[in-house]
Amino acid sequence: MKALTLHAPGDLRFEEVGEPRLAEATDAIVQVELGALCGSDLHVFHGRERGLDPGTVLGHEFLGEVLEVGAGVERFRRGDRVVSPFSTSCGACPPCRAGLTARCERGQLFGWVEGGRGLQGAQAERVRVPLADSTLVEVPAGMDLEPALLCGDVLSTGLFCAESAEVGPGRVAAVVGCGPVGLMAIVSARELGASRVLAVDSVPERLALAARFGAEPVDRGAEDPLERILDETAGRGADCALEAVGTPASMELAFSVLRPGGTLAAVGVHTAEHLPFSPAAAYDRNLTLRTGRCPARSLMERALAIVSAGSAPIADIVSHRLPLEEGPRAYELFDRRLEGCTKVLFAPRPTARGSGSPRSAGPR
Ligand SMILES: NC(=O)c1ccc[n+]([C@@H]2O[C@H](COP(=O)([O-])OP(=O)(O)OC[C@H]3O[C@@H](n4cnc5c(N)ncnc54)[C@H](O)[C@@H]3O)[C@@H](O)[C@H]2O)c1
Ligand SMILES: [Zn+2]
Ligand SMILES: [Zn+2]
Known part of the structure; x- marks a missing residue:
């Protein structure tokens, strides 16, 4: 064959x-x-x-x-x-x-x-x-x-990401990366009742799909995504960060946009040696971090x-x-x-x- x-x-x-x-x-x-x-x-x-x-x-x-x-x-x-x-x-x-x-x-x-x-x-x-x-x-x-x-894969992984980030009614979710996985994380965040979903990427078609699935697109090529998300949340940050890229830059952005006590779920496959934020920074934000391969079957x-x-x-x-x-x-x-x-x-x-x-x- x-x-x-x-x-x-x-x-x-x-x-x-x-x-x-x-x-x-x-x-x-x-x-x-x-x-x-x-x-x-x-x-x-x-x-x-x-x-x-x-x-x-x-x-x-x-x-x-x-x-x-x-x-x-x-x-x-x-x-x-x-x-x-x-x-x-x-x-x-x-x-x-x-x-x-x-x-x-x-x-x-x-x-x-x-x-x-x-x-x-x-x-x-x-x-x-x-x-x-x-x-x-x-x-x-x-x-x-x-x-x-x-x-x-991608819809299960998006759902896994949204649940891991503790998306729920009334919560503001920030999705980093609008590839297939990030787009399905947006769909899942809406399903779980997020009040707002801010979605970051720079590819026009992907941002358009993000908007079609109910997110507010943030074009990182045209504006500073951290500033925009802080502006949109009265300076507090998002409740949930959904990372769907797999790079140090995406991980750092997902961490930065989060409010104190927020939850970061990283489903991007990461190949860097270290996290791009320090244990002290995580402590200072009372961070919850979840990551890993999606248990798609379940x-x-x-x-x-x-x-x-x-x-x-x-x-x-x-x-x-x-x-x-x-x-x-x-x-x-x-x-x-x-x-x-x-x-x-x-x-x-x-x-x-x-x-x-x-x-x-x-x-x-
Ligand atoms: N955890 C799991 O079980 C699981 C399952 C499936 C896929 N994945 C992983 O999820 C990730 C995404 O998969 P995909 O198919 O959507 O890939 P993809 O490469 O199509 O999508 C990545 C998107 O992220 C955007 N991007 C790149 N850097 C960015 C940044 N700094 N900020 C915001 N956006 C940025 C790109 O423009 C692109 O649209 C990959 O790392 C993949 O390996 C993990
Ligand atoms: Zn896959
Ligand atoms: Zn088994």
Whole structure:
């Protein structure tokens, strides 16, 4: 089958790879109908996150049809339409039972193979899903596929960010970064009842989407976002800061805009060695800080309910729908935010299973 693989930072290829096979009784094989490109893929693409084996299939957002299940899979069968969270989880270990499925003791991240171990990604025609019963979620009948797909990562992550930041009725939320994750954090903050959402970015299309989802856009290219947010809050600062970028600058801004006793939730994947504010500054602000990988599996039913309720047209974030073979161009468009690129979906053109040279190079 064909997939997008990463061989070195910047060296992304559309190529023939090994066909995924059932390895354990609890596995399923899913035919990918829709995949996506996430901001997290850019970290490995640029080498900010390292460790992937050359030739790893990238991608962790997907929706598709179950093609085959192992003998131990009970909840799904061939033909079911499913959406996956971006990591697998067992549903039974202590982190899973606590709702922290992202830290499942048996969990794996799609698109991360290191030292020969791990899971191939979903920017591919087909993908192997371990722990299928406790990982996959059925797509509700009649739901549009694009918003359903977005529940597996960005909407769940936005919801995780908004809840972690303790957004609630009457609260003022500041969202730093209006990429897909920040935009879904805005949608979630509105769902949770925020009285105001101030959203910072500099990309015009993204700020326009922020406004469409109910935020007050703050263009950091045209004004000082800290000054603006302090002005808007009578000098006090926001109650909740939702960081959705992953850089020291975004983290510092999220900290600075917060009122004393406020809560900062950082879902950007950070690769800096240290926080950009000191323990003393955090103390002086009585800061609560939450961060980490989103436990998407435990939030997906709620994300799907947000989609069903239809209060926000979340699939409006999708700017590009491309076949997998345009993967290298898609990464370039999304990375450099060209042509209004906000979110790319991939629709693989399926070839018959096992087609292509059986001796072809690529990950197994
Ligand atoms: N915690 C999780 O589980 C999880 C899940 C998904 C994505 N992520 C991470 O979330 C982050 C965002 O993902 P995305 O897909 O939206 O990425 P993205 O790169 O499309 O979006 C980032 C946005 O932030 C803006 N930005 C950059 N610097 C800024 C600053 N200093 N202030 C304000 N805005 C700034 C950019 O213009 C861009 O629109 C990434 O780091 C990604 O890895 C984390
Ligand atoms: Zn992601
Ligand atoms: Zn578990």
